Each structure stands twice: as structure tokens, then as C-alpha cells.
Amino acid sequence: MNLIELKAPYLLFVGDAEDLLMAKTAKGVAHWRPERCLGQLRFPEAKADLGIADLDVEEAARQGAKTLIIGLAPIGNSLPASWIDTCIRALEAGMDVASGLHLRLTDVPDIVATAARTGQKVHDVRTPPANLPCGTGLPRQGKRLLTVGTDCCVGKMFTALAIHRAMEQQGVEASFRPTGQTGILIEGYGISVDAVVADFISGSVEVLAPAADNAGHxxxxxxxxxxxxxAYAGVSLGLLHGAQADVLVVCHEAGREQMDLMEGYAVPSLEETIDINLRMARRTNPNARLGGIALNTSRYDQQQALALIAEVQQRFSVPVVDPVRTGVASIVAEVLKDA
Amino acid sequence: MNLIELKAPYLLFVGDAEDLLMAKTAKGVAHWRPERCLGQLRFPEAKADLGIADLDVEEAARQGAKTLIIGLAPIGNSLPASWIDTCIRALEAGMDVASGLHLRLTDVPDIVATAARTGQKVHDVRTPPANLPCGTGLPRQGKRLLTVGTDCCVGKMFTALAIHRAMEQQGVEASFRPTGQTGILIEGYGISVDAVVADFISGSVEVLAPAADNAGHxxxxxxxxxxxxxAYAGVSLGLLHGAQADVLVVCHEAGREQMDLMEGYAVPSLEETIDINLRMARRTNPNARLGGIALNTSRYDQQQALALIAEVQQRFSVPVVDPVRTGVASIVAEVLKDA
Structure with a gap:
């Protein structure tokens, strides 16, 4: 199976981003994997700044950069000529190029031709590997934790990265298994599960998070x-079944009432979300349990947020955190306590 | 949206099939849509017989056949040269060619070249249309019934076709909406939902079964x-959400204990299957209800089968049928009673 594997260190392409929200992919990579980021490439008009060295393509290559990562999305439906030029220069300087955009770099003939000529790789990380298998549902060694949610964009990737980091800091053998483009660019590895053909959703997760060599991993x-x-529940269910998770962590944005972009759909309650996820998870792992709740409390001030967290913790009797405000230590302690 | 639409009448390609099980696709088309089938094309060594006129490609074309349908799957992993020749002759005789095989006809250069030269179409019906949208979840006009199941291969297509036919015979305006290759070849229309990219499962069903012009359709x-x-629950859930079904009919093979090809997985109970399907269906159609149960009782003799049907009907207080033995009239009566 030809899974994506990006070579570090990276040069993060920030282009003409006006702020870090526009360059949120670059920001994510720099935040979670600073040790892999050699520098940023900013056009003169850029206002966003990741706070790392400014390098042009040639200087980055001289310093050993192995991959240029496209760290923002273009406005509009095409790749600006200046971005294409940058990719071509990176390939010519001996670097690979990686992108999580819907617009594929491998659809740009000049980029493809340059890659062929230079022998460098072009990674469109949303494109899943070929020849994915169907799921087997067979038990496999190792422990698995899956972040699930009441909606899209509630903090599932952030929570998973925070839990992974906390485990590593405690010396627990752990791997982050990304299922979306930003996570893949952060980790340099992964499968964009929502881009997989429907028959192979569960199977792709069995490939992404395979049997561990060590039962405690x-x-x-x-x-x-x-x-x-x-719109997307099929992806979520296939992912849940393929993960065979021992532990679920439910993510929710406190105060969000309507589902993101879905007219007429209220955000489901935490109770319903927990219940249906545990029920469905137990089809492929009868021991699946709730490890905690991660609230995104960014709509509230500190005092309100802490009160909310305490209230939800009281209601569900599991650790409740805001990964940004409180960290995830209490969830990790709960998850590891039986190990 | 460029949905498949096959032109009738058809010439059914039976090749060298030894029996009707090998030629089950051809058998399905001939059984459900005899009015669209002009004849069958059998190699001299074929033992399967659909009981319709034997025609070669040229004679079928003279009689007005518009599409050659590949009615069986090859043994092994490649298309026999004789099948490719037959496809090419059909294209040259002015017919389109349609296949539901995993091996795509559009991957055979000679077939593609002949189609380009003759202006005829090659339909690989497992290939979904391009540019499918994400689901909206918005209510749409018309009534919808979805067959769901305890497992794969329990009679969901057969039951849907039988209900569709019974409704038409009663003068009810109805359309069959196929989601798999055999159904698509039978109806000449449809989307192979398990071949759609995961993000678009629900959206593809919204396209396949769009708002009806008539609220009673x-x-x-x-x-x-x-x-x-x-392995496949993600497909099933996306389909359920996209269908926004008013009525579910649950299909089950009586006596099957282990899931098809899934080691270690028992077939879930009817109780659990009904409960979870209604619960999930109500996310996009709060009025979803159970319309009946279709049992495949082919493992039993007539007396045992009728006793089983009576027992299940007693247990669930909804119409229970075996579409083959009893027909589906009682389910159709239940479904239409409030209309």
C-alpha cells in the first residue's frame, strides 16, 4: 500500500496570506511539528507571519529542506500562476511538493512535467492510495482512541494531536493517525478518509491504523x-467501524446550536452523540468506552468556560477538557488508568 | 449531472455461461424488464438460456437493438478476448455497450477507440457521475421507500423491484431507483452508491432520487x-440519510447466522436492525416508519417458510412477506394506506 510519507524538513508556503487564518494549514504544521519546519516562504505582500525563518526556495534547499508544503488555500477556483512557479522552482531545487488542496497539483501539466524531469515527488495528500481493501472487522493488536464529534469543525484533529502529544510526553508509545488533509500535512502521513471510495472507508482505516507490534501502543x-x-455520517460510521476504537473522545463546540452549513439541522446533544457512537463502535469493538469530552469553549470567557466544563463533567462523570484552555491531561490519565 | 441512461431495446450477452447463476445479471434484466430485451447472445458452448430469441450482434442491430449488456462476470481477473471482440462488433454495428463489471470496458484501448470512431457510448455503470454534490439534508417533495437489511445479499434489490412493480400495477406513480450495478442494468438508470467518493454518498442519493413533480409519487x-x-455500514448510513425515506422495508435471510464473508460477525437481529435504522433515518426524515419485513426463506420448505413468516409478523405487527413466495402486496397495502 502506497501511503503518503512526506520528507522533512519542510519549507512552509505562506504566499500572500493576509493573516494566520488564511494560512491555517501552515500555522497547524508550524504549531504541532516545529521541529520539522525549516522556514516559511512569504511573498512580499504577505502579512501572515509564522515566526520562523524567512527563506526563498533556493536558500531553503541549500539548508536541506526536503518538501515544500502549500500552507494556504487560493481565493477562487484556480491555482495562481505565482504558486505554480513556486512549486516548479521547488522541484527544480530538489524538493518534493505537498498540497492538501482540492485543486490537484498533479492536474497542472507544468508541475507534472517538472516532477518527471527532476525525479521529485508531488503529493496531493487528499488523493487516497490506490488498491485500498474492504474492511475485515477482524480484531488487531494495539490500543486505539478515536475523536468523534457532534458536528464538523469542533476540534477533533486538535484534540487528537493534543492527546497524542500528552501521551508521548508521558513516555507512552503512541502514533497520531490523521484522516484529513491538514492532519496529513502535520504528520507527513495518513489517508484523507472522506476522499476514499465508499466501499473502502472502513478498510482504509484498518490500513491507516494497522495492528501494532506492541500491545500497549x-x-x-x-x-x-x-x-x-x-451529509457526512457515512464517512464517520465507516471510520468508527474501521478504527475498532477502545476509547472514544467526544468533541463539541459549546454554544453552537446549528450544524455548520446545514440549514435546519440542530447540533445533536452530547447525550445522543455519546450514546449512538458507543452503540455503533461496539459493533467492531465490544469494549469501546467513553474516555472523555473535549469542549471548544472559544465563544466564552475564562470564567464561563470553566463553569461550563465543570457542569458537563458533573453531567457525564468523565473527564471534560478544553484542549486549548485546560490541556487534555485528565482525559489521558483516564484513558491510561487501566493500561 | 450526467446520470447513466441506457437505450433500449437490449441484446443480453450471455457468453459461455454454464448456468443462469453465472449469467445472473442477464437473468435479472430479462426477468424484470422483458419488454426491453430483444434477445440473447450466446456462444456455442453456453448452457445458460434466458428463453428469449438467440441473436448475433449484426442481426440484433438490424432488429433495432440499441445496447449490448454484459450479462455475466468473467472467471479470473481479465476480460476474455472474445468478449472484447463482441463489444467492438456491437459498437461497429451501431449499438452502445453497458457493463457492471469491476473491470472497466473503458480501460480497454480497442473498445475506447472503436467507441470514439463510431460515436457509440460505453457505459461502465459502476463508475459514478462526475461532480456529485454533498448532501443538503433539505426536505424534498415526493414519497420515498428504502429497502435496508441485516446483511449484504439478502434481497434488498429484489424486494425494491417487486414493490415498484406492485405499485405500478395498482396505478401508483412510482420509480425504481437502483444503487448497484445489477439494478442499474435492469432499470437503465442509476448510481452505484458504493463506488461514490465517501464525502458524496448522501448527496449522490439526493441526486438519484430527486424531488418529485408530484407529491404522491x-x-x-x-x-x-x-x-x-x-465493512460497508458507511455506504448504508449515507444512503439512509440521503434517501430521507418515509418508509423502510427491512430485508433478511431467514436462517442465516453468520454475516456474508465476515468472520466472527453474527447477523444482527431484526429487532436491532429495525431500531437502529429507524433511529438513524429519523435524522433526515423525522416521520420515517417501518413498512414491513421481507424475508428470504429460500432455505426452508413452503410449510416452514409460511410458519416463519407468520411468526415474524406476530412479533413485529407489520406485514411480513417473502417476495418470491408470497409477493409483496401486504407491504404495499400498508405503505399506501395513509396516502
């Missing part, structure tokens, strides 16, 4: 969507 | 897999 798998999402 | 949608299937 934890795979921390990034969830997608929500089992109660009217 | 019924779409009878073929289900796939099972919500409790460890």
Missing part, C-alpha cells in the same frame, strides 16, 4: 464529521 | 449493505 485517530451529520 | 430506492456491517 496507542493509535490516536483523527475523526471526521459526525454520525448525526446529514 | 413514490421513489423505491434499492438499499446496500447494512448499518451493522463492519
Amino acid at each position: 496507542w493509535d490516536i485517530i483523527e475523526g471526521q464529521g459526525s454520525l448525526l451529520h446529514p | 413514490w421513489d423505491i430506492i434499492e438499499g446496500q449493505g447494512s448499518l451493522l456491517h463492519p
